[in-house]
Amino acid sequence: MSTKADGAERYAHLWQASSYPHQWAIWNTAGESMVFDREINCPVYIDDDATLREVLRRMREAGVPESDDYPGRPCA
Secondary structure, X not given: OOOHHHHHHHHHHHOOOOOOOOOEEEEEOOOOEEEEEOXXXXXXXXXXXXXXXXXXXXXXXXXXXXXXXOOOOOOO
């Protein structure tokens, strides 16, 4: 049986240490919070709402940067 915590484990790299500090950020838009990958300059798609909530909770707990401002670099 799978739980939201089990589903979140697929995304453990988002809150665990990486070789590129602060590659990921939590971006709070007008309607939702999402995971943003600064290296590829786009949001990370997580299709299940319960898993997304758990991933965001774990990222916040780990101290991942969070902002209402666009966390990426300007698009060309």
